[in-house]
Amino acid sequence: MNETDARAVYQKALKAHRFRERAALAAVHVGLVFYVLLSVYPLLRIFSVSLRPGDRIISTDLSLIPAGASFLSYMKVLHETNFLFWLWNSLIITCATSAIGVSLAAAAAYAFSRFRFPGHKTGLTLLLGNEMIPAAMLLLPLFLMIMKLGLINTYLGMIIAYSVTSLPFSIWILKGYYDTIPKSLEEAALVDGTTRFGAFIRIILPLSTPALAIAFLFNFTQAWNEYLVARVVLTDARMYTWTLGLFELQGQYLTQWGMFAAASILVTIPVLGVFLYSSKWLISGLTLGGVKG
Amino acid sequence: MTALLGSIIEVARFVAVIFFAIALLEAYLYVHFHLYDRRWFLPACVLAAAAAGLGAARLWAPDRFFELGLAAAMVETALAFGFIRLRGRYALAYMMLAPAILGLTLLIIYPLCFEVYLSFHDLKLTTIMQWSRTGALPFVGIKHFVKVFTSSPLSEVSFWQLFLRTIWWTFINVFFHVTGGFALALLLNHKIKLKGIYRTFLIIPWAMPQVVAVLAMRGEFHSQYGFINITIQRAIDWLPLLGKAGLHPIQWLTQHPFLTCSVINIWLGIPFMMVVILGGLQYGASAFQQFRMITLPLIKPVLAPAVTLGTVWTFNNINVIYLVTGQAGGTEDADIMVSALYKASFSFYRYSYSAAFAIVIFFILFAFAMAWLKWTRGTESVYERD
Known part of the structure; x- marks a missing residue:
């Protein structure tokens, strides 16, 4: 050739x-x-x-x-239904829940990350095992407790029911992030005369802003999109969260289909925007927690 | 406007109460961690606890005055010995954990104990008034546990049907989540243009609020105005032969609810798996040999926890099934164990029965988890990871 x-x-x-x-x-x-x-x-x-x-x-x-x-359907859903009330209810419940959840998780995760106290490993395993408990299983006794305390149809009942659902996961995410911050930073601060807790507040927390944002977002979306607990705790149409309201609009399928669609678009667009904007960090948080487990 | 302001004040006050309670807890811990070595520590603790117990009893339960005081003193004695043994070590760790532990105890551990109590007693619509007045319930032993296996949690479907359907549901959903996610991740893993845009659009089912996504998909399965049946109808109109061959619009929601729920749930779950797998993929491996020898082992550490998590989520998924079939007069043909549990509790109001059912479900899940962990540990030792 x-x-x-x-x-x-x-x-x-x-x-x-x-x-x-x-x-x-x-x-x-x-x-x-x-x-x-x-x-x-x-x-x-x-x-x-x-x-x-x-x-x-x-x-x-x-x-x-x-x-x-x-845009008739949009006008109708804003004027003729309690849609704005529902959004407001969701917002206030979600904000309070996330604030409580993230502050508890931020402190607990630091303890898990930096100290090897008796019960450290058991605690982490239990937090992961908690993921296995079916939501419906916890909901029944929680509902009965809330009923007995007279908190049906109140914000407080909802906040109580939601506040710890995302806690274990948030602790895992935050612990994973704290683990990546070198200990020498705190040690330097300790030499300079702060207390351990002072070092946590002044050094670890500011450095962990991205992880805290992820945890907050995770708590927020969980509570914001929740349906099953809300259906049990809230029975008064004025107290509904938007998920309940939407289901009700969709329930009368044929007559209110347009309003259902308009309401869906109104709630989906902001959620979608926030999610897509933050998805990179959210996902890294998810896989971090998962892989380290 | 006043309503809005009122609601803000209500919630802010509640949050303030919670933070006040946390402050009290921290003060308690601080005192115990720092004064454990004083000679008067133990007697002071016992006396203070007894006083607090008696005071609380005076306020809320006057008929159990001395019992409460005694119980508080005993619990506090046990705790005080714990603090003495710790000698002030790990003070900060426990103080930072305390609020979370308290929250989890009150809202997860206590409810679980209460659930066990419920399952051996009889709480239903006829006894609930008596219970909320007096707090007492008749004891019925294991009656409810027997009923879980012998009678239907809803009106027709039996426990064993639900059990098998749950396994089938979990298996096909996770299977299609993983294969679908894998296929998309492999497609996205090529060096192509517009990759970021594809990825963004592909995440949308996961990023949308789940209620909206499920209800929107449910609409597409409507027998007359849903996309699927419209398409079928148009295909028949366009080519009558298809109609003669047996193609016709299908009553998805009433006749094939399980299929409908599965399709919707698979559609919802693929993006998550895709993202997880994409995170673990490396460029370049695409031929089958490479896929089996390189890609799979590479992906395994990412995939294993995601599959575990996905299995548990699917097993415990009420949302999709409830939103699709949950309205009054809904079908039972799509229900899995957890959705039947939810309906039995809150549509049929069978509280004690549901508590027993929940405990049975929990043990089933627990057994599966143990078997799964044992199995993955077994395969992991082959690779000698870590």
Whole structure:
């Protein structure tokens, strides 16, 4: 075989290889686009339903922007339902829960990260094991306790029911983060005359802002999106959180479908924005807690 | 406006009360950790606890005056000996843990103990008034545990059906979560354009509030106005032959509720697995041989905890099933154990029965977890990780 032949064969093989590579890449794009459509479609459809004009809310129309699109459903959900009350209830319950949860977790995680006290390992295992307890199992006695204390239909009952649900997970995330902060920083502060607790407040906490934000966000989304506990504790429509309200709107399927869609879009967009913005950190927190376990 | 202000004040006051309670707890710990070596420490503790117990009894339970005082003194004696043994070591650690421990004790451990108590007593709608007045309940032994295995938690479906369905539900969901997540992660792992945008869109089912996502998907399964049946109907209109071949719109929610719930839950769970797997993947490995020899071992440390977590979540998932089938007159054909438990507690108000059922479910999950841990430890020793 002479040189030109070899070169021709090589060129041909290269061409075939490039073609195959390009075809593979195209297939990858096709697969991804297909699944992206599958992921996004329900949200898009809700959006299109929310834009439908009043007389055509129920139809088998599949177009994204319906004919005669209007914001009527948005107006109706804001004016004719308790939607704003529901949002407010959710907000206040969620903020109080997250504040309590994160402050408890921040302190407890420091103890787990820096001290080897008796019960250290048992404590961590129990925190992880807590993940296994079915929510419905805890809910029954909690509900009865809340009822006996007369806290049905109150913010306090909801805050009590929510406050520790995310605690074990937050402790794990924060402990994992504290573990990465070198001990020498605190030791330097101790030499300079602060107490151990002072070092925690002035050095560890400021350095852990990203992890604290993750923990806060985790607590926040858990409580914000919760449905099952709220359904049991809240029975008065004025006290509903938005998840209960939404389910109620959807319950009367055919008549209020447009309002349900508009309300869904209104709550989804901020949540989606915050989640996507913070997803990188949230995920690293998740895997950190998981892998270290 | 006043309502809004009122609610803020109410919640702020409550949070203040909680922080005040925490301050009291810390003061208690501080005193005990620093004065443990005084000669008067033990007698002072016992006396103070007895006084506090008597005072509390005077306020809230006058009929148990001396019992409460005695109990407080005894508990405090035991605690004081603990503090003396610790000799002030780990003071900061325990003081920082104390609020969390107190919260977990009051809201997880105490409810679990209460649940055990409930399961041996009889609390239902007819006895609940008496219970909330007097706090006393008739003791019924293991009656409820027997009933868990012999009668239906709802109206038709039996315990064993639920048990098998739960296993099946957990298996197919986790299976498709992992394979779907793997497939997407492998696709995303190529060096392609628009990768970030694809990734963002693919996360959306996970990022959306779950209630919205499930209810939106439920709408797509509606027999008349859902996307799936509209598409089927249009396909038939377009090509009548398909209709003759047996294709027709399907009553998803009433006739195939389990399938519907599974599809929705799989759709919801894939993004999480995708993200986890993507985090563990390295560039370049794509051929099958490479996949088996390189990618899988690489991914295993990330995948194993995610699968464990995913299994527990799926086993305990009430949300999807309840939101799809939970309304009055809903079907029982999609229920798994935990959703049946939720409905038995809060739609059928069978409290004591549900407590027994919950304990049975807990032990089943516990047994599975132990077996799983043993198995993964076994495989791990092959690799000699860590």
